Amino acid sequence: MKTKILENDGKLARVCLALVDGQDGPQLDLALFTGTKGKDEDGKSTTFNYWGLQYGDNTKHDLSDMVDWLTELKKQGAITCEVENWIRDAISYRLNNGAFKTAQKSSKDGKRLDNLTDDKKLTNVLESLAGGAFKVRTPGESKTTLKTKLATSEDKGKRMGEIYAERRDIEAKAKTAKGKDLEKLDTQLAKLDAEFTTLNA
Incomplete structure (x- = not known):
């Protein structure tokens, strides 16, 4: 699979997949973000720049843009699963490693503690599934x-x-x-x- 940068102004970059015939294929926009969770050699917090896909109100993509990209990857053999399955698994992975894990731990003095019973964890996940797990948050804001x-x-x-x-x-x-x-x-x-x-x- 070949990718190509179509535009890059230093803050936003439009990229595309190259089709088999060399033409420009599906396109996505990447944005330059400033992260705040990095650490320097001394362990002190620092910022870092990274490219990523925008989400929430700032996104420039429809779901169809993602589907087009994945479809082309599937067509050229870069992924082996079906597009719908990839999307299903991506959603499950995001919830499992984000909202669900957060809901199944308690917090004390800024530390996450694994001190809940399995039944309480299940109850918390069900409450999260009732809406909280699916709320779109503003980029940069934690839950x-x-x-x-x-x-x-x-x-x-x-x-x-x-x-x-x-x-x-x-x-x-x-x-x-x-x-x-x-x-x-x-x-x-x-x-x-x-x-x-x-x-x-």
């Missing part, structure tokens, strides 16, 4: 980062609901309060308003 963002968003919504309920309760008390009691309630309302403004910023 943990997304979960943190979601939790923060949910906590924010929950707290705003609590502020609303607390405010109504205080306003009801303020209708009959006098003197220092009324001042205390006004102070509590001011604090809630300030917190609401901060959350809503």
Whole structure:
């Protein structure tokens, strides 16, 4: 199999497979990414550039582009399995080594621990299969980062609901309060308003 670079601007590169007759075949776009999980000789974290396929909202490919590429590989004997089987296995491999493994370990002090029972692991995988395992994440964001963002968003919504309920309760008390009691309630309302403004910023 021969491949060919059609365009390369240093950030995006269009590549193709060469057909048997030498013509340009199926094409894919590669993007230059900056990775953050590399380490130098001293073991310190460092960045590195690497070429890869974009995914999520940034992708320039349809599934048909991938199918065309795999079909040509199959036609020229570069792969031996059927295209549908390759796609099936790629999805299974991604889930098995990504979302499923994450769901079957617990986390403590930044370390992943294998301390769950097999039944609990199965339950977690089933919960993941209910949607989480298939969510498309933004390139560069880990599942943990997304979960943190979601939790923060949910906590924010929950707290705003609590502020609303607390405010109504205080306003009801303020209708009959006098003197220092009324001042205390006004102070509590001011604090809630300030917190609401901060959350809503």
